[in-house]
Amino acid sequence: MTATTPPRVLTVAGSDSGGGAGIQADLKTMLALGVHGMSVIAAVTAQNSLGVQGYWELPAEAVRAQLDSVLGDIGAQAVKTGMLASPELVETVAERLGAYEAPVVVDPVGVSKHGDSLLAPEAVDTVRTRLLPVATVVTPNLWEVEQLTSVKVEDEDDLRRAADAILELGPAWALVKGGHLPGEPVDLLTDGTREYRFTAERLDNRHTHGTGCTLASAIASHLAMGEDVPGAVGKAKEYVTGAIRRGFPLGDGIGPVDHAWQWR
Template sequence: MTERSPQSAPSAAVSTPPRVLTVAGSDSGGGAGIQADLKTMMALGVHGMSVIAAVTAQNSLGVQGYWELPPEAVRAQLDSVLGDIGAQAVKTGMLASPVLVETVADVLGRYDAPLVVDPVGVSKHGNSLLAPEAVETLRTRLLPVATVATPNLWEVEQLTSVKVEVEDGLRAAADAILELGPTWALIKGGHLPGAPVDLLTDGTQEFRFAAERLDNRHTHGTGCTLASAIASHLAVGDDVPSAVGKAKEYVTGAIAKGFPLGDGIGPVDHAWRWR
């Protein structure tokens, strides 16, 4: 009797998940930047891809240094991924210099996918991640092509000179950001006193997202995580208000489970739904 080899069961058709591209800096400590973006994307069920614009030496205590990649390397990464694989949404983070902002804006301004711009100016520890001369380039080149801009209050002031000290000032901040060109502005009010409130508007519609203030200092990577979560939900077809609402729910859970790492500020927990 001839022995037959076992036959594998017919496999179901495998579908490709939505793709999201992050263009940002690498965080060697793994809590923010490219690393946080890709963890967020995996947690939310999309395929994450990356264009690394800068490399940081970074840990729980701060940023010890950063080095920009040459603009031709950034453009080559963008052309490689978008030309072959494509993306249903794109998120930008740390871009560091005018030439990198210009390079990224030139490519993404011609690419037909929602763009979430996190205008990173400083790290969680207060270290500068954007050259002063790049602020104007961010204003005039990248924000005008953004679907959603997600500045915190310090970044609002850096970009518009509008200083917000109470919740009633959030709308003025959003209007100032909208004047720079993005379709939607999400102003993150977590640094205000009282319960955290973020405001989202396109100039006509307005949505406020409130959350409990959590007693946890380990919040490294919050901004990167939120912007990546918004991009992930846009990639699966959610509209902007729904994407922001779902992203806020995810990041609030991640902050609640943020854990100590090293001797300083630990990261939010991107895998909180699995633990």
Template sequence: MTSHQPGQAPPLVLTVAGSDSGGGAGIQADLKTMLANGVHGMSVIAAVTAQNSLGVQGYWELPPEAVRAQLDSVLSDIGVDAVKTGMLASKALVELVSEVLADVSAPVVVDPVGVSKHGDSLLAGDAVDAVRTRLLPVATVVTPNLFEVEQLTGVKVVDESGMRAAAEAVKELGPEWVLVKGGHLPGEPADLLFDGTEEYRFTAERHDNRHTHGTGCTLASAIASNLAKGEPVPEAVEKAKQYVTGAIAAGFPLGTGIGPVHHGWHLRHA
């Protein structure tokens, strides 16, 4: 496992995602998560959203040449120990990012963002197939929620017993590991991690807290941070889950809608 010595750069993690003007999700959540988990976060902005606690009022994807230039800048000079992808918005951007990441040897965590916490679409309809056929095959870990599982595979999960079939369906699309997030099911939240053979289940206390904006971005970024530090995938996921559970418990109100998780929750008394 990588340790950070004074005068040395910490592990390097790149997020390729959309900007959240409200600061709770997207690039902003990714960078806060990376700082809180002891790595140096870098960003390629693929889209800009106008977003607050009430929802997404609009989004604008960046031109492919702008996204490619950002990727080239970071990868050619600084390098990466892990990559996390989030909102990629369009088919052209999904295909571009997939092409670049196919040549990156570092682990890649894909958060296959389809809709926001408020139900706003963040992915063009024709981009879903590109996520399915181009992006997932380059993923070390993919972290779909139940809606995204259905969007990608057609498999609808109604209770925890259906999560293995969902994981198998996503695994067939080519990622090394699948983490199916079951937080939308009733009862104790349970996630299933699967590599085609081994199965790991993670449970967490459900907090009576509606301030959960940014949980998906935060979890994927925490997993990427742990992989950059040299953790094996199951341990990287377990530690990321513990971090996110604490962040949800410390979530706070913001605006008049859904507030964010608290990315620095374990630093508050440091």
């Protein structure tokens, strides 16, 4: 009996030594959703529930070699990017993915859940000009929207203006995450013509480390399984809401979401 190869998804991101975000969250999400996860590690962090104590970028040639190794042999039906840290790494990843035919989900990671910077200030413009134009979907939170576009979102009415500013930078779709606004969480997805709003209940759980990584990886996983962008985002939101609901304490700070909530 011959086993069937599942859809393949590649994450290009940083490693989280605490296991709640980054590469670790990405691979857990992919396994939970039934795809084969692969990884290109762009940076290593010393990180726990209290914050990020330090990070170290890998050389660009190491990141390029990982990309060439995986995409040249195994291939991927979707790619997700996360922490890329420096202009050189952003440019390396954008150049390789721009020449590869698979949907790309960009989580434009700027800071950690604890407020620690994970992107050099001089890399922001490289994200704008090199990475976002190769993206199928970009998934910024409100702080990342402001960092990339200078648009400050103060209420739900500002979400479309923020999304349009992101689209001007070149991606096919923008998903602006409004979870930090007061009231019930609302995320807005648009390609400039079509618009979708995704709502969810606000859960009383402080253990939300890894939500951005998890959402982007879930979107990439569903794209790899053949969903269109609105369908992939809708299913990813359902998965992340369940994971937040079951987030658990870990260490003395903010715990992670539960990537295996469907199995427990």
